[in-house]
Amino acid sequence: MRMFRTFLAFLAVGMASVALAGSPMIFHTELQPVVAGHSADIAFNISSFDGDVYEARLFYRSRGASDYRSTPMRQEGLSLTTKIDTKKLTPGHIEYYLAMQAYDGRVFYYPAVDPQNNPLSFEVIAGAEEPVNQALAEIIVLSPEPESVVPQDEMLIAVSVPDENLDIDPARTRLLIDGVNVSQLVNNEGILYMLTPKKMAVGHHNLEFKIFNSSGNLLGKKEWSFRVSSSGNSGAAFTSRTNFYLDNRFQNISKQQDNFLRAGLNFDGAYKDLDIGLRLQYNNNPGYSSQNATRYSALMAYNFTPRTRVYVKGGDFSGNYDPLTFWNRRVLGVSTGLKSAWFDLDVSLGTTANAVEGSATQDSSGAEVVSRYGTYKETFIAIRPVFNFGRYVSWGLNLVNGKEDPGSIKYGANPRESLVMGSTLNINLDNNRVRIKSSVQASIRNTNARGKVEFDTLAKQFDIPSGVKPYVDLLESTGFLTLSQGLAPIPSLALQAEAYFSYFDQLLKVAYKSIDANYTTAGNPYLLRGVRGLYVSDNIRLLDNQIFMNLYFNAYTDNLSQEGAETDNKDFGASISYFPLTNLPGVTLTFGNQSRINNADPNNEALYREDNSTQRYGLSSSYKFNTASVKNTVTVSFNNFTRDDRAIATNQSSFNVFSLGLRNQFDAPFATRLGFSQTNSTFGSGATASTTEIARYDGGVEYLYKNSSGNMSLKPFANVMLQQIKGSQSYNRLNYSAGAYLRTEKFGALSLRWDYMDYSDLAGVDWKDTIVNVRYDVTF
Known part of the structure; x- marks a missing residue:
């Protein structure tokens, strides 16, 4: 599709x-x-x-x-x-x-x-009077307060970024103490950033804290000074933070009722040179194949200096080496390592899945036939040393290995193995104006690790010279791979390189990636494979940040796994936005063109033939105005999508989407929202063409109450949405939602949400679905 x-x-x-x-x-x-x-x-x-x-x-x-x-x-x-x-x-x-x-x-x-x-x-x-990339995010200093005097044994650095919606890249967060970068030692939990330095000298000190988004743009910064005095007592202060939450959801969907309960506890503490952390999450639903839905983890770290520490963590954790190697994969095990100004090391060992048996039935001859495949136990190893050369260059090596145990279950598909080895290089020059990130990796996979075969069998299959045998034997001796019939000893490669240039009010990005279709890593379940190409984009600011231009050109090939159907893509476009500093409407114009073409045999049903181009046009505007004490924002947009398909005529299509919205903010503080959109679409051509019309009406209201001291807030809300669909099936869909959010400084936060969805006009369906969510969250 x-x-x-x-x-x-x-x-x-x-x-x-x-x-x-x-x-x-x-x-x-x-x-x-x-x-x-x-x-x-x-x-x-x-x-x-x-x-x-x-x-x-x-x-x-x-x-x-x-x-x-x-x-x-x-x-x-x-x-x-x-x-x-x-x-x-x-x-x-x-x-x-x-x-x-x-x-x-x-x-x-x-x-x-x-x-x-x-x-x-x-x-x-684009919105009027709101030029982007100008206003910096709010950063609140919790400790030490500016120009305060703090005893050595009570030293705690803590800041808060209250806007939870910011796109903050944790890897780019910077904390400098007297110009020394100690960012690697900062503990981040939600909106709180905390560090307990153990050996700060008596006297005057300066702190600088910065946050950046994933594109490297500065989101916010804070700089302040304070003074450290000698300890007032012999004992060192113990600091801690504990968070508890309870989450319950009841649903009645398609006449089936379910109830789901989750609870969690998070604890962070520091004593002298020691940091500790504990995490626990309970889930009442055991789920598929008894994989453990209860998460638990613990962290212990010792700080030798403000820039050097060792750590060990156990239980559930995930890593963030590199997207091509180990990135956001759940591991149940142990991870230990060192962080310093010149050298970093991480070693992670554990399992990514528990063994869960499948099931089988007997056919008429009495032979067993697998009716449900089980899950193999998969062991996981990741090792990464990184050499840091000041703040400008870091060079890393990595090894990631995943192995499914064939003996862990009886009824399963083919057990798999993979091994990834490679290197990363990051360069930062001219105060972050030039950034280069690169990663080169090689992967060997085994699609069936059951049983063993001789090297000569693989050599004949893959036309491998005999001189390679010592290297294959070495890999097998390490235990990372099994010499079996599914082993493909010829490595698959993955390369990704990105360069950013931030000069003259613009951000130019040039990237190249090449990831073989057979490239496999046990450390990143989300990786897109089978793609190769060049990507260029440029964001340009003009006229005092009133005009923003975005230009892009991408030329890449995907579907590399399908021989004969590799698809060439050309994607280019532009957008220009006007953010007026006066009381005028903001306007955005967009244009894009994407073409896809391959040489797939039209007589081969296993391949999808493509020869098409899609053009997109868009015009949108917003305008802010006041009526008495009410602040209003009106938005309007129109978009057209047209696809010309020269390979499959029935895939010709055209879409027109018009939308109109109005938001009112009263002094109460009370806000209302109204919206309307109309979509007209045509798919196919000639006698097979079909049309669909969708009208959507939606509205909402919310109220925000805060007490005089500001330590309690209550936000009730209600929304309604009606869709009228006319096409091959005509029906209406009605959705109500309502709820409230209560937050107090002392007792935490309580939220309640109710959703109701009605599909009663859909032929053959009598769905009236209800979802109720309750959540309590407290931090102390």
């Missing part, structure tokens, strides 16, 4: 779903256009899933960018939610998709088919 098939299905039901065998059914409502500077609220709801969610991430990018950014999604029962801060995004279309990893290691996507090339999208509209 290619882009416009996915888009048509998405529009046709308004809230699309995926329901594959053994896969979750995922519901998602498309986003209305968002004014730049406001947050984009994205939510997915899951039902009919026989597993547990270990982690869900939202991948998003500005259209034309080479790589997706990602942000973890918050899980409340089976609701996955997140917010995207649009302050740092270029106005135009934002593409996104969901990636979700289950506890058994399976990964699911939404959209389900090729989501990187067929993503969902929403539009960011």
Whole structure:
């Protein structure tokens, strides 16, 4: 299913779903256009899933960018939610998709088919009087207070970034003490950043804290001074922070009732030169194949100096070496390492899946036939030394190995193995204006590790010279790989290089990636493989940041795994946005053209032939005005998508989308929202052409109450949405939601949300679904 098939299905039901065998059914409502500077609220709801969610991430990018950014999604029962801060995004279309990893290691996507090339999208509209990339994020200094005097034994550095929607890249966060970079020692938990330096000299000191987004742009900074005095007592202060949450979701979906309960406890503490951390999460749903849904982990670190420490962590953890090697993969085991100014080392050992037996039945002859494949126990090893040369260059080596144990279960598919070895090089020059990131990796995989074969058998199969045998024997002797019939000793390669240049009010990015289709790593379940090409984008600011231009050109080949159907892509486009500093409307114009072509044999049904081009045009505007004490924002947008398919005429398609929105902010503080959109689509040509019309009406109201001291807030809200679909199936969909968020400084936060969805007009369906979510969260 290619882009416009996915888009048509998405529009046709308004809230699309995926329901594959053994896969979750995922519901998602498309986003209305968002004014730049406001947050984009994205939510997915899951039902009919026989597993547990270990982690869900939202991948998003500005259209034309080479790589997706990602942000973890918050899980409340089976609701996955997140917010995207649009302050740092270029106005135009934002593409996104969901990636979700289950506890058994399976990964699911939404959209389900090729989501990187067929993503969902929403539009960011330029807003008046809100030029982006100017206002810095708020950073609150908690300790030590500016110009204060702090005893040595009470020294704690703590800052808070209250905006939870910022796209903060933790790897770029910087904390400098008297000009010395101690960022690697900072503990980050949610909006809190904390460090307990152990050996600060008596006297005057200066602190500087900076946060950056994933593109390297500065989001916020804070600089202040204080003085350290000699200790007032002989004992060192113990500091700690504890967070507890309880989350319950009741749902009645498709006349099936379920209740899900989660609870968690997070603890961070510091005593003298020792830091400790504990994590525990309970889930009442054991889920698919008894993979452990309860997470637990512990961390202990010892600080020799402000820039040098050793650590050990056990239980559930994930790594962040490099996207091509070890990145956000759940491991249950132990990790230990060293962080310093000149040398870093990490060694991680554990398992990524528990062994769970499959099942079998007997056929008429009495032979066993596997009816459900089980899950093998998979052992995991990752090693990474990094050599740092000041703040400018870091060079790293890595080894990642994953092995499924053939003897761990009786009924399973072929057990697999993989080994990745390679190097990374990062360069930072001219005060972060020039940044180069590169990674080169080689992977050897084994698609069937059951049994053993002689080297001569593999040499004949792959035409390998006899001189390679010592190296194959060496790999087998390490225990990383098994010399079996599924071993492919010829390595698959992966290369990714990115260069950023930030000069003259513009950010130029040039990237090249080449990832073989057979490249395999046990450390990144989300990796896109089988792609090779060049990606160039340039963000330009003009006229005192009133005009923003985004230009992009991508030329790449995907489907590398399908011989004869490798597809060449050309994707280019531009957007220009006007952010007036006066009381005028903000305007954004967008244009894009994407072409896909391959030489697939039209008589081969196993290959998908492509020869098409898609053009996109868009015009959007927003205007802010006041009526008495009411602040109003009106938005309007129109987009046209036209696909010319020369390979399959029935895939010809055209979409026109018009939307109108109004938001009112009263002094109360009370806010209302009204929206309307009309979509007209045509798919196919001639007698097979079909048309669909979708009208959407939505509205919402919210109220924010804060007491006089500011330590308590209450936010009730209510929303309604009606969709009227006319096409091959005509029906209405009605959705109500209401709830409240209560936050207190002393007793924590309590949230309640109720959703009701009615599909009663859909032929053959009598669905009236209800979801109720309650969550309590407290930190002390």
